[in-house]
Amino acid sequence: MFKTKKGHNVSKTQGISYSRIYEIFKENITLCKITNVSLHSLRSGGASAAAANGVSDRLISKQGRWASEQGRNRYIKDTVKNRLKVSSSLGL
Numbered sequence: 001m002f003k004t005k006k007g008h009n010v011s012k013t014q015g016i017s018y019s020r021i022y023e024i025f026k027e028n029i030t031l032c033k034i035t036n037v038s039l040h041s042l043r044s045g046g047a048s049a050a051a052a053n054g055v056s057d058r059l060i061s062k063q064g065r066w067a068s069e070q071g072r073n074r075y076i077k078d079t080v081k082n083r084l085k086v087s088s089s090l091g092l
Helices: 018-031 039-052 057-064 069-075 080-089
Strands: 002-004 008-009
Touching: 018 039, 039 057, 039 069, 057 069
Parallel strands: none
Antiparallel strands: 002 008
């Protein structure tokens, strides 16, 4: 990343390492006084939110770079509302 007059931009020629992303994340999350959050928390939250909003499994897998359905499903936490749809569809 590099600073510009309008903010920050990401270099198109150089990548960014996981460890640097983690450092940036930790610096900014401590400003919000939030604890017990990691990059995997964001990955799980993003996948869960996408699933709750009806995004297809294929697109969630592609965005999250999951090779298997099992790997993807470990990250997705279903909402109570969606879990209750099963019972209501059965008339329970």
